[in-house]
Amino acid sequence: MNASMTPDMVADTPSGRFVITPAIELLVVGVVLLVAGASYFTIVGQDGRSGLMAPPLVAFMLIVNLIGGVALLMLVGRRIAMRRAAQSPIGGGGRLHVRLVALFSAVAAVPMVLVAISASLLFQYGVQFWYSDRARGMLENASALAQTSYEQQLRRWEEAAVTMADDMSAYLQENSIDNPRFPSFFFQQVYYRSLSESVLFTVSPTREVQTMAIVNPYDIDLIRRIDLDAVERLRKGQRSVTTVTGDRIQVITALPGSDQLYLYAARVESTKSMTDQTARAQTITANYRALLTRARSLQLQFNAALLIVSLLIVGFAVWIALLVADRLVRPVGELVDAARRVAGGDLTARVPDPRRDDEVGTLAKAFNRMTVRLEEQNTELLTANEQLQNRRRLIEAVMAGVSAGVLATDQARSIQIANESAIDLLGAGTLVGEDLATVAPDLAQFDDSGAREGIVQVTRGQETRTLAVRIARTDAGPILTFDDITQQVLDQRRAAWSDVARRIAHEIKNPLTPIQLAAERLQRRYGGKIEADDGTFARLTDTIVRQVGDLRRMVDEFSSFARMPKPVFRDESLVDIARQALFLHEVAHANIRFELDTETPGPDMVCDRRQLGQAFTNIVKNAVEAIETKDDRSEASIVMRLRQIGNHVTVAVEDTGIGLPADRDRIVEPYMTTRARGTGLGLAIVKKIVEEHLGTMTFTDRPGGGTIVHMEFDAGTLASFDQGGSTPEPAGDGQLAALSRNRN
Numbered sequence: 001m002n003a004s005m006t007p008d009m010v011a012d013t014p015s016g017r018f019v020i021t022p023a024i025e026l027l028v029v030g031v032v033l034l035v036a037g038a039s040y041f042t043i044v045g046q047d048g049r050s051g052l053m054a055p056p057l058v059a060f061m062l063i064v065n066l067i068g069g070v071a072l073l074m075l076v077g078r079r080i081a082m083r084r085a086a087q088s089p090i091g092g093g094g095r096l097h098v099r100l101v102a103l104f105s106a107v108a109a110v111p112m113v114l115v116a117i118s119a120s121l122l123f124q125y126g127v128q129f130w131y132s133d134r135a136r137g138m139l140e141n142a143s144a145l146a147q148t149s150y151e152q153q154l155r156r157w158e159e160a161a162v163t164m165a166d167d168m169s170a171y172l173q174e175n176s177i178d179n180p181r182f183p184s185f186f187f188q189q190v191y192y193r194s195l196s197e198s199v200l201f202t203v204s205p206t207r208e209v210q211t212m213a214i215v216n217p218y219d220i221d222l223i224r225r226i227d228l229d230a231v232e233r234l235r236k237g238q239r240s241v242t243t244v245t246g247d248r249i250q251v252i253t254a255l256p257g258s259d260q261l262y263l264y265a266a267r268v269e270s271t272k273s274m275t276d277q278t279a280r281a282q283t284i285t286a287n288y289r290a291l292l293t294r295a296r297s298l299q300l301q302f303n304a305a306l307l308i309v310s311l312l313i314v315g316f317a318v319w320i321a322l323l324v325a326d327r328l329v330r331p332v333g334e335l336v337d338a339a340r341r342v343a344g345g346d347l348t349a350r351v352p353d354p355r356r357d358d359e360v361g362t363l364a365k366a367f368n369r370m371t372v373r374l375e376e377q378n379t380e381l382l383t384a385n386e387q388l389q390n391r392r393r394l395i396e397a398v399m400a401g402v403s404a405g406v407l408a409t410d411q412a413r414s415i416q417i418a419n420e421s422a423i424d425l426l427g428a429g430t431l432v433g434e435d436l437a438t439v440a441p442d443l444a445q446f447d448d449s450g451a452r453e454g455i456v457q458v459t460r461g462q463e464t465r466t467l468a469v470r471i472a473r474t475d476a477g478p479i480l481t482f483d484d485i486t487q488q489v490l491d492q493r494r495a496a497w498s499d500v501a502r503r504i505a506h507e508i509k510n511p512l513t514p515i516q517l518a519a520e521r522l523q524r525r526y527g528g529k530i531e532a533d534d535g536t537f538a539r540l541t542d543t544i545v546r547q548v549g550d551l552r553r554m555v556d557e558f559s560s561f562a563r564m565p566k567p568v569f570r571d572e573s574l575v576d577i578a579r580q581a582l583f584l585h586e587v588a589h590a591n592i593r594f595e596l597d598t599e600t601p602g603p604d605m606v607c608d609r610r611q612l613g614q615a616f617t618n619i620v621k622n623a624v625e626a627i628e629t630k631d632d633r634s635e636a637s638i639v640m641r642l643r644q645i646g647n648h649v650t651v652a653v654e655d656t657g658i659g660l661p662a663d664r665d666r667i668v669e670p671y672m673t674t675r676a677r678g679t680g681l682g683l684a685i686v687k688k689i690v691e692e693h694l695g696t697m698t699f700t701d702r703p704g705g706g707t708i709v710h711m712e713f714d715a716g717t718l719a720s721f722d723q724g725g726s727t728p729e730p731a732g733d734g735q736l737a738a739l740s741r742n743r744n
Contacts, residue, residue: 025075032068039065043300053296055124062120062303063113069311070109077101077318081325100321100328108317112310120303153269154249158242160193161251161265168200168263169255177212186213196248196268197222202260203231212261218268225250226264234262331360335367347375392417405467405484409436410477413444425465425484426458447471447478456482519544567608567692569721574649575602577609578640581616585624585638592627593637603644606718607693615689616640618682619653619709626657626707647716656706660699667699694718 039061043053078098171185190198199222200213209223216222230241230252240253248266255261334351341349349371351364395408395417405422409415418431428439437444442458446469456469467482523541575598586594620638627636641652661667668687690697695713702708 020075020078025079028068028071028075032065032072035064035068053299055121058124058299058303059117059120062307063117066109066113066116066307066310069307070105070113070314073311073315073318074101074105077105077322080322084322084326085329100325101318104317104321104324105314108314109310112313116306116310120306123302124299154242154244157195157249157265157267158240158251160195160267161263162240162253164189164193164195164198164265165253165255165263169257172255172261173257183213187215190215190265193265194267195265197266199223199226199264200255201226201262201264203228203262222264222266225266227252231262331364335360335364338367338371342371342374347371347378405480405482407431407436407440407443407480408477409480413437413447413477415439416477422482425467425482443467443469443480443482447480455485516545516548519548567611567689569606569608569718569723571604571606571722572609572612573602573604574598574607574612574642574651577613578602578616578642578651581613581620582638582640584617585620589624591633591636592624595637595639596642597639598642599644602642603649603715605649605713605715606722607713608689611689612693615686615711616651616653618686622682623653623655623657623707623709626655626659630656630658644715647714649713649715651711651713653709654702654706656702656704659701659705660707668697 234254250266338349405425408417413436466486469482472479639654
């Protein structure tokens with residue numbers, strides 16, 4: 001467990017125990033709010049429905065809110081307990097308080113939940129007996145029946161009027177409206193259809209009603225009863241308009257086949273009884289629904305009261321648990337305080353005489369006897385410690401001559417013994433007395449894993465080393481031995497990537513030539529036969545040839561990486577090599593400023609001119625591509641700086657491009673690229689060339705944007721490889737690797 005962990009973060013630290021973090025507490029709060037919100041919206045969503053809510057649904061909402069509230073109260077009690085424990089000398093994260101709170105809460109919550117659910121269900125099923133679906137259905141059916149009867153009566157007279165209009169339209173198609181027999185026919189239509197009165201009329205553009213025929217037994221002003229707005233609705237395509245005015249059911253409809261004639265028909269009936277019956281049915285239904293709403297409110301109030309009372313009882317139980325915990329941990333706090341005094345070196349510390357002869361009192365007496373015994377053994381331990389110091393000096397003398405790094409730690413992982421090889425490999429001035437997790441966190445993490453052997457990478461400044469670690473676990477503490485296998489791993493990785501590149505080049509290169517030859521032959525043989533305005537054939541064959549060329553260049557890079565020739569070392573001018581690398585790109589990219597910053601005269605170094613020129617060219621090429629990728633190229637520049645300090649030569653290439661990618665540590669690995677058409681071998685080849693020249697290469701961010709590639713060479717060691725004008729066998733990879741390891 002991390003040493004910085006506080007009691008507010010973890011409830012139980014032993015392995016296998018459930019851990020409560022602030023995130024879990026926030027999650028519980030969020031769940032409680034979510035459940036409360038869901039319950040609220042469920043209740044609101046049920047408001048438009050009649051009758052009581054389903055008892056199982058209400059009981060379910062009650063239990064989930066009750067469980068969430070109990071959990072929230074327990075977490076609040078846990079927080080209070082941990083805060084009290086932090087103020088006491090015991091510490092321990094307040095586990096005893098938390099357990100007591102959990103115990104009392106569980107004892108109070110379980111029966112309360114059961115009682116609340118039972119009471120809720122009994123109440124709801126009792127109330128539901130008086131608000132059954134049968135009674136509600138009977139009232140709603142009676143109301144619906146009255147409404148249906150009223151609507152059928154209206155539809156009856158509407159159909160009579162529409163049918164009369166159809167008959168009159170058929171009559172007028174054969175006879176004129178001025179026919180003397182028309183009034184008799186009109187009266188018969190009114191009579192046969194049991195209508196009380198009727199008017200056949202037209203409406204002028206000035207909205208004046210002109211009567212064509214009329215039946216008016218009640219001698220009233222029927223013209224005033226004609227609704228001109230209804231006429232407008234008929235003109236828009238409505239079939240008929242039915243209205244109820246006083247004791248009359250009135251229908252206005254248009255005669256089919258005529259745009260000017262309209263028919264007004266009315267039936268005098270006692271509509272008051274029908275409307276009163278419908279209104280009474282609706283009033284009864286509304287009163288019953290209001291009663292159901294009050295019943296639902298009573299249902300919800302009862303369950304809310306159950307929830308609040310249950311939570312109050314659980315909260316009271318949590319408060320009792322905190323009081324009991326305070327009384328129980330007080331003697332334990334006295335014991336812890338005395339133990340810490342003993343841990344600080346005060347062996348005269350004693351616990352006050354216990355007030356009760358119980359388990360805590362027995363523990364206090366045993367503690368006092370222990371401190372007496374510790375005081376007696378202190379002198380013996382001092383003597384034994386002197387003997388151990390003598391043995392330690394002997395072990396250190398033996399370990400000084402071991403090439404592997406050796407660290408011996410105690411159970412707290414404080415370093416007790418460290419030989420010179422360990423100090424050199426870990427890059428620390430001194431290790432004895434330091435914590436292993438501080439000076440070598442990677443080794444400490446490997447020790448935590450429980451493994452006995454393995455490979456660990458440690459970082460020393462800007463350099464990463466690979467160590468083969470073995471751990472011997474003793475009662476005194478783990479003993480770590482480790483060897484530096486960094487170069488061995490690099491050699492294995494380089495060999496593996498070279499084999500992959502060689503296989504890829506072999507598999508791809510064979511079919512490229514026949515593909516290119518076939519495409520070129522198609523161009524020669526059929527190019528002249530294709531119509532001049534059809535450029536598809538030429539574009540397709542050109543695409544094949546161009547893509548084959550791209551693949552061939554890619555295969556050449558694979559082959560170059562896989563079969564890098566051994567360098568031929570001669571004394572060369574780095575200024576000439578750098579100037580040539582810059583010149584190749586300066587001609588092709590006039591919009592970029594190229595600058596060579598060097599001393600006069602520039603440094604000379606024993607190297608392979610061709611390979612080092614290839615490395616410089618690749619780095620400048622990458623810088624150009626980084627600048628071209630950037631949107632703003634107003635101040636595009638590439639500067640190469642050459643410096644020599646003693647036997648070391650440094651080469652730095654600065655550009656104003658887009659900068660390094662996020663995974664900058666992997667950009668020198670083979671086949672790792674950030675460009676769409678890159679092979680990922682350019683920087684891998686550069687790194688290989690630099691390493692074969694006993695150099696190192698690092699990447700840093702340029703102030704103001706861009707990248708700085710920094711290369712450093714050991715010119716003094718390279719001078720011993722000078723082959724002059726002869727061509728003897730150059731130093732092999734194994735020799736260079738050995739020199740590199742010795743130099744590091």
